[in-house]
Amino acid sequence: MGERVCAVIVTYNRKALLRECLKAVFSQTRPPDHVLVVDNASTDGTPEMLQEEFPQVEVLRLPENQGGAGGFHEGMKRAYEQGFDWLWLMDDDGLPVPSTLEELLSERELEFKGCLVLAKEDLGSTAFYYPLPTEGHTKDVSAIEAAYPQGAIRGFLNPYNGCLVHRSVVSRIGLPLKKLFIWGDETEYFLRARCADVKMGTLLGARFWHPKDRQKNRKLVLFGRAVFLPFSDDPKRFFLIVRNQTYIYWNYISRFKLFVRLILYVLAFPQSAPMVLRASWAGIRMAWFHRALCTEENTDVVR
Structure with missing residues (x-):
C-alpha cells in the first residue's frame, strides 16, 4: 500500500473561495486519499455548502474562530492521529494546479515540501518573496527559475500554501502554535522545522495559485x-x-x-x-x- 495523503484546508467565511479550492483539490492528477476541511466557525453558510456539494469531505467545525494557527493545529492533529503519511496544507483562497500533488510526491528526499506560490493577479510574479542564492529576495518567476536551474530551492519554503508535510516532521517538532492566532504562525513553523534540521525545500515544478501578499x-x-x-x-x-x-x-x-x-x-x-x-x-x-x-x-x- 502506498503512502496516504490527507489534504487539510482551513477556512473562515469564504465559502465561494473554498468551493473553488475544493474543486481544484479533487481535480488533481494524483488526488489526495482524504480531504479534511477545518471550519473556523464560519457564519456564511459554509457548513451547508459543504454538506450539499462536497459530502465526501470530512468537516472539523471549531467552536470559535481560532485563526490560521488554531485551524492548522487542529487539522494537522486530526490528520496525524488518523495515521496519514503526508499532510497537504492550504488555506481556502489557494488553488493547486492539476499536477501539484503529483509533483510534490514525486520528490523522494525531502520531508517538508513547498510549492512555487504564484500570484493569482500576475502571471509573472509569485505571491510572496523567495530568496536568491547570492543575496536579496524576488517575486519575479523568471528570475527564480534562472537562479535555481536544478528546479528546487533547498532549505526554504512558504508554509501552508500547498506545502506537503510528512508525519515524521509532526512527530519531531509538534503542531503549529495556537497562541499565534494569525500572522507569522507559518513562519514560526518553518523556522522550527529548520532548527530541527528537517529536510525541506521548494519544488519549482509544483505550482500553487494564491492572492498577492496583502500585508x-x-x-x-x-x-x-x-x-x-x-x-x-x-x-x-x-x-x-x-x-x-x-x-x-x-x-x-x-x-x-x-x-x-x-x-x-x-x-x-x-x-x-x-x-x-x-x-x-x-x-x-x-x-x-x-x-x-x-x-x-x-x-x-x-x-
Missing part, C-alpha cells in the same frame, strides 16, 4: 539598507503582528535585531508606541514559555 509594510532605510515594518490599520491585528514578530525574532532570528526593529516601530508609529511596548512584552513572555531549540540565527529569512 502592509512601511519601508525605512537604515544605514543604506531597506527595512520593512509590517503593520495594520486594525489595532488588534497590529498588536498580533508586533507580538508574533517579537516571538519569532527572540527565538529564531536575532534579539539585537528585534530591539532595533522595536525602536523603529516606535519611531515610525509614535501614536502606537504604547501598543508596541505591550505587544513586544507579550511576545517576550510567550517566547519564554515556548523556547525554541535553535542554535543559530536565521537572518537569511529577514527582508
Whole structure:
C-alpha cells in the first residue's frame, strides 16, 4: 500500500473561495486519499455548502474562530492521529494546479515540501518573496527559475500554501502554535522545522495559485539598507503582528535585531508606541514559555 495523503484546508467565511479550492483539490492528477476541511466557525453558510456539494469531505467545525494557527493545529492533529503519511496544507483562497500533488510526491528526499506560490493577479510574479542564492529576495518567476536551474530551492519554503508535510516532521517538532492566532504562525513553523534540521525545500515544478501578499509594510532605510515594518490599520491585528514578530525574532532570528526593529516601530508609529511596548512584552513572555531549540540565527529569512 502506498503512502496516504490527507489534504487539510482551513477556512473562515469564504465559502465561494473554498468551493473553488475544493474543486481544484479533487481535480488533481494524483488526488489526495482524504480531504479534511477545518471550519473556523464560519457564519456564511459554509457548513451547508459543504454538506450539499462536497459530502465526501470530512468537516472539523471549531467552536470559535481560532485563526490560521488554531485551524492548522487542529487539522494537522486530526490528520496525524488518523495515521496519514503526508499532510497537504492550504488555506481556502489557494488553488493547486492539476499536477501539484503529483509533483510534490514525486520528490523522494525531502520531508517538508513547498510549492512555487504564484500570484493569482500576475502571471509573472509569485505571491510572496523567495530568496536568491547570492543575496536579496524576488517575486519575479523568471528570475527564480534562472537562479535555481536544478528546479528546487533547498532549505526554504512558504508554509501552508500547498506545502506537503510528512508525519515524521509532526512527530519531531509538534503542531503549529495556537497562541499565534494569525500572522507569522507559518513562519514560526518553518523556522522550527529548520532548527530541527528537517529536510525541506521548494519544488519549482509544483505550482500553487494564491492572492498577492496583502500585508502592509512601511519601508525605512537604515544605514543604506531597506527595512520593512509590517503593520495594520486594525489595532488588534497590529498588536498580533508586533507580538508574533517579537516571538519569532527572540527565538529564531536575532534579539539585537528585534530591539532595533522595536525602536523603529516606535519611531515610525509614535501614536502606537504604547501598543508596541505591550505587544513586544507579550511576545517576550510567550517566547519564554515556548523556547525554541535553535542554535543559530536565521537572518537569511529577514527582508
